[in-house]
Amino acid sequence: NFPARPEFNFSNFVISQGSQLAFDSAANFCSEKHVLYQSLFIFGPKNLGKTHLLLSIGNHVAENGAKAIYIQGKDFANKADESNQTEVIDVDYFLLDDIEALTSSTLAQEKLYNIYNTIIEKGGKVAFTSCSSPEKIKSAETYIISRLQWGMLAEIKPIDDDTTVKIIDKLAQDINFALPENIIRFLLSRIPRDFISLKNAVSALNQESY
16 A cells, blocks of 8 residues: 655656656556556566556555555465455455466456456556567456556557666665666676666675775
8 A cells, every 4th residue: 555665756767768658548547647557557567567557547646645566466466365355346446466376267357357357446546567569468368458548548669778778877876886887888788688687786886896
């Protein structure tokens, strides 16, 4: 439940060309502005900010008095046999991270289908993340795919050079570590372009500097 993990918010999400659509879609999804979609589906490779955006939605709406719940796909699947759904449907925003983790369970997909319909019918909103677009999720039932395609689909693409530099610089600033630009540029050619790899590299350099 929210507010939770305040380090995840819209203000500290580093936007790239490849994430602009996903960022704008997520921000509009939970803003006071009227949007035409009640369902949001964010997809793209791992560690590019999908979870950050999902948690940012939850934190933002909680600040404005709305009720949101965040669930990881694997936890949803593991608890699919629990009959009580009150906790997850009595919300304004239902946020499910890594929907692919529950597609091995038909029961979990049926439960999600019912939750989706219930929340949408009462005027709530639902948001999901995945590494793949809906039609490419392996073992997903047709009725789940159709629901995921109803709303806004926003892809996050790999981070470009300029944004990677900004992310590395911000990660270093967050731990009060000064990284020269030539070192940052050197890292661009040495490490993968996902957030976890960048964070681990900055942390390792910081440790070595002591």
